[in-house]
Amino acid sequence: MTLTSWVPVPAESDFPVQNLPYGVFEPAGGAARVGVAIGEHVLDLAAALGDEVFARPSLNAFMAQGRRRWQEVRARITELLTDERHRPSAEPALHRLADVRLLMPFEVADYVDFYSSEHHAANIGRMFRPDSEPLMPNWKHLPVGYHGRAGTVVPSGTPIVRPNGQRKPPQATAPGFGPSQRLDIEAEVGFVVGTGSELGEPVALADFAEHVFGVCLVNDWSARDIQAWEYVPLGPFLGKSFATSVSPWIVPLDALEAARVAPPERDHELLGYLRDRADWGLDLTMRVRLNGHQVSEPPFATMYWTAAQQLAHMTVNGASLRTGDLYASGTVSGPEPGQRGSFMELSWGGKEPLELPGGGTRSFLEDGDEVTITATAPGADGVRIGFGEVTGRIEPAR
Amino acid sequence: MTLTSWVPVPAESDFPVQNLPYGVFEPAGGAARVGVAIGEHVLDLAAALGDEVFARPSLNAFMAQGRRRWQEVRARITELLTDERHRPSAEPALHRLADVRLLMPFEVADYVDFYSSEHHAANIGRMFRPDSEPLMPNWKHLPVGYHGRAGTVVPSGTPIVRPNGQRKPPQATAPGFGPSQRLDIEAEVGFVVGTGSELGEPVALADFAEHVFGVCLVNDWSARDIQAWEYVPLGPFLGKSFATSVSPWIVPLDALEAARVAPPERDHELLGYLRDRADWGLDLTMRVRLNGHQVSEPPFATMYWTAAQQLAHMTVNGASLRTGDLYASGTVSGPEPGQRGSFMELSWGGKEPLELPGGGTRSFLEDGDEVTITATAPGADGVRIGFGEVTGRIEPAR
Numbered sequence: 001m002t003l004t005s006w007v008p009v010p011a012e013s014d015f016p017v018q019n020l021p022y023g024v025f026e027p028a029g030g031a032a033r034v035g036v037a038i039g040e041h042v043l044d045l046a047a048a049l050g051d052e053v054f055a056r057p058s059l060n061a062f063m064a065q066g067r068r069r070w071q072e073v074r075a076r077i078t079e080l081l082t083d084e085r086h087r088p089s090a091e092p093a094l095h096r097l098a099d100v101r102l103l104m105p106f107e108v109a110d111y112v113d114f115y116s117s118e119h120h121a122a123n124i125g126r127m128f129r130p131d132s133e134p135l136m137p138n139w140k141h142l143p144v145g146y147h148g149r150a151g152t153v154v155p156s157g158t159p160i161v162r163p164n165g166q167r168k169p170p171q172a173t174a175p176g177f178g179p180s181q182r183l184d185i186e187a188e189v190g191f192v193v194g195t196g197s198e199l200g201e202p203v204a205l206a207d208f209a210e211h212v213f214g215v216c217l218v219n220d221w222s223a224r225d226i227q228a229w230e231y232v233p234l235g236p237f238l239g240k241s242f243a244t245s246v247s248p249w250i251v252p253l254d255a256l257e258a259a260r261v262a263p264p265e266r267d268h269e270l271l272g273y274l275r276d277r278a279d280w281g282l283d284l285t286m287r288v289r290l291n292g293h294q295v296s297e298p299p300f301a302t303m304y305w306t307a308a309q310q311l312a313h314m315t316v317n318g319a320s321l322r323t324g325d326l327y328a329s330g331t332v333s334g335p336e337p338g339q340r341g342s343f344m345e346l347s348w349g350g351k352e353p354l355e356l357p358g359g360g361t362r363s364f365l366e367d368g369d370e371v372t373i374t375a376t377a378p379g380a381d382g383v384r385i386g387f388g389e390v391t392g393r394i395e396p397a398r
Numbered sequence: 399m400t401l402t403s404w405v406p407v408p409a410e411s412d413f414p415v416q417n418l419p420y421g422v423f424e425p426a427g428g429a430a431r432v433g434v435a436i437g438e439h440v441l442d443l444a445a446a447l448g449d450e451v452f453a454r455p456s457l458n459a460f461m462a463q464g465r466r467r468w469q470e471v472r473a474r475i476t477e478l479l480t481d482e483r484h485r486p487s488a489e490p491a492l493h494r495l496a497d498v499r500l501l502m503p504f505e506v507a508d509y510v511d512f513y514s515s516e517h518h519a520a521n522i523g524r525m526f527r528p529d530s531e532p533l534m535p536n537w538k539h540l541p542v543g544y545h546g547r548a549g550t551v552v553p554s555g556t557p558i559v560r561p562n563g564q565r566k567p568p569q570a571t572a573p574g575f576g577p578s579q580r581l582d583i584e585a586e587v588g589f590v591v592g593t594g595s596e597l598g599e600p601v602a603l604a605d606f607a608e609h610v611f612g613v614c615l616v617n618d619w620s621a622r623d624i625q626a627w628e629y630v631p632l633g634p635f636l637g638k639s640f641a642t643s644v645s646p647w648i649v650p651l652d653a654l655e656a657a658r659v660a661p662p663e664r665d666h667e668l669l670g671y672l673r674d675r676a677d678w679g680l681d682l683t684m685r686v687r688l689n690g691h692q693v694s695e696p697p698f699a700t701m702y703w704t705a706a707q708q709l710a711h712m713t714v715n716g717a718s719l720r721t722g723d724l725y726a727s728g729t730v731s732g733p734e735p736g737q738r739g740s741f742m743e744l745s746w747g748g749k750e751p752l753e754l755p756g757g758g759t760r761s762f763l764e765d766g767d768e769v770t771i772t773a774t775a776p777g778a779d780g781v782r783i784g785f786g787e788v789t790g791r792i793e794p795a796r
Contacts, residue, residue, distance in 0.1 A: 110549045115632060128631070136630050141573050142564055146632040147545040147639070151508045151720045152597060161598035163715035166540055166669065175539050177669045199550060199641070200559035200796060226715065232534050233526070234513060234544040235633020238715040241545070243597070271564060271575045317561035317624065317636040318796070322549045398598060398716070 002381040005081040007094065009039035014249075014386020017081050018379040020074060021249035021388070022059055022214065025100040032057035032103050036077055037249055037388070040097050047093035048080060049073070059106040059250065063194035063213045064323040070194065070213065074254055102248035104155040105216070106192060109324035111153055111244065112314060113188070113220055114145040116305035118264070120333035120341060127349045128228065140267055142274070143305035143313050145327070148220070149241040153326065156247050156390040160221055162367065162397040163242040167225035179397035180223035182350070183365040186331040187288050187298050187341035187373050190218040191307045192250055193325035200318040206277050208308035211321060214250035215307075217286070217373050217390040218328040221245065224344055224364070246326070247373075247390040255385055259283045259377035263306050273316050280308040284387075286332055286375040288341065293357040298332035298341040300375070367396045400779040403479045405492065407437035412647075412784020415479050416777040418472060419647035419786070420457055420612065423498040430455035430501055434475055435647055435786070438495050445491035446478060447471070457504040457648065461592035461611045462721040468592065468611065472652055500646035502553040503614070504590060507722035509551055509642065510712060511586075511618055512543040514703035516662070518731035518739060525747045526626065538665055540672070541703035541711050543725070546618070547639035551724065554645050554788040558619055560765065560795040561640040565623035577795035578621035580748070581763040584729040585686050585696050585739035585771050588616040589705045590648055591723035598716040604675050606706035609719060612648035613705075615684070615771050615788040616726040619643065622742055622762070644724070645771075645788040653783055657681045657775035661704050671714050678706035682785075684730055684773040686739065691755040696730035696739040698773070765794045 005017040015021065015037040025042050026032045034054040035042035045054035053062045062073075080086045115121055118135070121144075125134035138144065162183055168175035194213030197203050203211055220240060227239025263281040270276075284300035305313075310327060331341040340346045343364050346354045353361035365371070372391040379385035403415040413419065413435040423440050424430045432452040433440035443452035451460045460471075478484045513519055516533070519542075523532035536542065560581055566573035592611030595601050601609055618638060625637025661679040668674075682698035703711075708725060729739040738744045741762050744752045751759035763769070770789040777783035 110547055125631075138564075138566075138573070138627055138630065141566075142628060144628070144632055144635075146635050147547055149508055149545055149717055150548065151723070152717050154597070158597075161716050164600070165715050166536075168536075168539075174666075175536070175669070177671070199552070199556075200793075202562070223715070229536055230540060230542070231631070231633075232536065233523075233629070233633070234542055235629075235631070237542075237544055238711070238717070241712075241717040242715040268572075271573070273575070313636070314639075317563050317621070317640040318559050319547055319550050319636065319639040325549070395598075 002383065003082055005038055006084050006087050007038045007041055007081055013039050014388055015039055016379065016383045016385060017078060018381055018383050019251060019255050019385040020077055021251040023105045023248045023250065024057055024059065024103045026103060027095050027100050034059055034062060037097065038081055041094045042097055042100060043077065044093040044095060048090050049076065057103065060324050063106065066195045067210050070252065071254065074252060105248055105250050107324050108150040108153045108326050109322040111148040111150040112145050112327040113148045113330060114143050114305065114310050114328065115330040116143050116303050116310065117330055117333045118304045119302065119335050120331040120345065123333060123345045127344065143310045145310065145314065146235045148244060152241055153244045153246060156245055158245060158392060159395045160243050160392045161395045163223050163226065164397055165223060165226035165238050166229055168229045175229055180225055181364065182224035183394065184222045184224050184343045185371050186220035186222055187286055188218040188220055188328040188331060189284060189300055190216045190246055190326050190328045192216060193321050194323060196323055197315060197321040199320040202318060203311055203315040203321065205273065205308050205312040208280060208311050209253050211311065212253060212307065214252045215256065216250050217247035217375055217387050219245040219371065219373055219390050219392060220328060245390050245392045247388050249388040251385065251387055255379060256282060256377060258380050261301050264302060264304055273312050274309050276306065280306040282377065284375050284377040286373060289372045290356065290362065291358065291370055295354060296338060296340055296346060298339050299334040300332050302334045303329055303332065365394050367394050369394045400781065401480055403436055404482050404485050405436045405439055405479060411437050412786055413437055414777065414781045414783060415476060416779055416781050417649060417653050417783040418475055419649040421503045421646045421648065422455055422457065422501045424501060425493050425498050432457055432460060435495070436479055439492045440495055440498060441475065441488065442491040442493065446488050447474065455501065458722050461504065464593050465608050468650065469652065472650060500553070503646055503648050505722050506548040506551045506724050507720040509546040509548040510543050510725040511546045511728060512541050512703065512708050512726065513728040514541050514701050514708065515728055515731045516702045517700065517733050518729040518743065521731060521738070521743045525742065541708045543708065543712065544633045546642060550639055551642045551644060554643055556643060556790060557793045558641050558790045559793045561621050561624065562795050563621060563624035563636050564627055566627045573627055578623055579762065580622035581792065582620045582622050582741045583769050584618035584620055585684055586616040586618055586726040586729060587682060587698055588614045588644055588724050588726045590614060591719050592721060594721055595713060595719040597718040600716060601709055601713040601719065603671065603706050603710040606678060606709050607651050609709065610651060610705065612650045613654065614648050615645035615773055615785050617643040617769065617771055617788050617790060618726060643788050643790045645786050647786040649783065649785055653777060654680060654775060656778050659699050662700060662702055671710050672707050674704065678704040680775060682773050682775040684771060687770045688754065688760065689756065689768055693752060694736060694738055694744060696737050697732040698730050700732045701727055701730065763792050765792050767792045
């Protein structure tokens with residue numbers, strides 16, 4: 001039997017009762033607080049559940065309470081929204097999404113960005129290092145990643161100012177300075193840590209769901225010309241640190257059970273701490289729109305490394321986790337040209353500009369361009385669940 | 399006339415009244431709070447100044463108040479500690495350093511690590527990439543840096559558990575897993591951001607002292623074997639993220655006026671935003687001790703890039719600053735073998751084990767080893783000021 005809510009949920013909605021993603025919203029004239037999306041509404045959790053942990057402008061305090069509590073709250077919200085008898089008490093806690101402002105859903109502790117799509121890594125390798133093997137020797141032995149700037153993770157809708165910086169064309173003898181001319185997106189999936197861990201104690205792959213609270217969409221804006229000049233030998237820095245956008249809704253792991261799939265076949269045996277004991281690949285289909293027209297449909301299920309493997313790797317050296325840690329998958333690119341998660345790949349480094357569905361071509365982002373990333377996945381009861389969207393518009397360099 | 403305090407300050411003390419570094423301490427039976435070191439004592443600032451901003455377990459709230467306020471407080475503390483008339487009221491706010499516990503002095507927002515010693519970068523380049531030029535083409539055009547893990551920045555004295563991880567000897571066909579066999583230090587100087595900046599707005603080189611509150615010592619523990627296998631192409635990750643230790647005292651920039659020197663001669667013209675308008679090189683002499691014996695004396699004045707240039711670079715793309723951001727200089731190594739800030743360099747990658755002053759040799763750190771870094775600089779009135787110490791002992795892998 002398909003579970004349904006007494007709250008009307010349009011057929012195309014991202015937010016059926018099988019989803020129940022968490023966010024932070026500001027009602028007209030009210031203070032920011034935690035809510036759950038249902039159809040075209042958001043449920044004020046402090047009001048509906050009478051728990052002050054939700055009367056805050058961030059999910060962190062609730063996320064820190066741990067998996068058992070997350071499951072209790074999810075069960076309670078499901079009951080409230082599906083049992084007509086709760087309607088009289090719960091309905092006053094609903095706000096129309098159209099009437100509220102969605103804010104940054106959590107305070108970011110550390111931000112790590114992985115690089116776990118084989119197709120993306122190989123595409124970038126071919127373009128950045130044309131004379132070498134596209135994948136580095138370590139790539140299939142460990143999920144390559146690096147730390148990004150937590151302080152510039154911004155909520156969906158924040159304008160993205162085109163960054164200035166140093167860039168050196170291959171034939172130039174010295175770098176020049178100015179606005180990035182190769183401004184790009186990276187369509188990624190983000191994982192939000194709820195409960196931390198102790199310094200010195202690795203988190204086992206099997207404990208993934210004890211620590212990770214939920215999933216969001218990430219656009220890791222990238223200035224390819226700045227990145228290309230700066231990134232050797234210590235990795236990306238200013239080419240990435242100007243902004244990273246996240247979607248306002250955090251989809252709980254429990255909403256994604258039906259989306260779990262096996263990751264791609266491995267070419268060779270993995271070291272013990274990375275061996276899959278449970279499948280945490282996710283059958284999530286992303287869509288990238290430029291100025292309203294879809295330009296790509298990256299398939300998350302093609303990612304070589306799962307989020308559980310990323311977590312196990314990130315902590316195997318004893319590095320501790322904190323509530324609010326965000327780690328992103330890396331650009332999601334599938335094997336087909338129409339499945340690439342960056343303009344760098346879609347336009348092959350600018351050599352093959354993308355024909356836009358709305359007319360014209362595009363290699364990299366122009367001022368005024370708006371990029372929106374969405375995603376859907378199979379949910380319980382055969383329904384489709386959605387992730388909302390992460391969007392941002394490019395403002396001219398200052 | 400040399401300013402002196404009515405608090406007795408031994409001749410060899412790091413903390414004459416010309417220094418006045420800030421830290422967070424816990425008196426026996428009391429709550430953690432902000433203090434200033436003077437000789438062998440710490441002054442409880444909440445008690446001495448009657449300001450609740452200091453009755454907290456972190457410097458962040460005070461640091462966020464900005465430079466004018468930092469200067470007012472410094473002037474007031476100087477008056478309290480030098481004018482005998484204040485002795486009756488201020489003396490009860492003094493605690494003996496021997497009686498208190500020193501804690502993490504601030505909450506770290508983002509942590510960035512630079513790579514600004516030409517001697518260190520060239521030494522590492524020669525060892526990691528023996529077939530290439532030691533310095534990358536970008537190195538003299540911009541201060542190379544990357545983000546590290548803020549959540550594993552720990553206070554001096556925290557035990558350092560030897561990390562496990564993947565490492566692959568050059569002749570092996572696949573990586574192995576186990577405790578790092580090339581555990582190392584990086585002796586660095588850290589800069590702590592007091593006042594933040596707006597997203598999209600670069601911080602000019604000339605505004606360095608408006609944003610940076612003070613200076614501490616940093617030991618950026620590094621597992622060279624893990625780092626060597628993982629770091630291409632996105633930079634260091636698990637080879638660094640297990641721990642970074644900082645000293646308990648933050649020396650205010652105003653205490654370092656007498657230590658300011660011109661940075662080394664530049665080989666070629668810099669882009670405008672990096673051109674030195676004021677000298678922020680610092681004549682700071684560091685000392686590295688292994689198990690009580692000095693093994694190195696890195697001279698900070700030899701750093702190619704200054705902290706002001708690092709700040710201007712870090713924000714030139716519009717990346718914002720937050721109160722509590724920490725950025726470190728990168729390993730400080732001078733031109734002489736006895737001035738190198740890492741064991742990797744001191745033992746030349748293990749090929750020339752270091753003869754220890756106490757007997758025996760050392761290439762990389764062994765379990766039980768204790769590393770302590772100190773530093774001194776010229777202060778006002780011709781006195782010497784010190785930075786206290788950052789120390790840590792290696793525990794066996796788990």
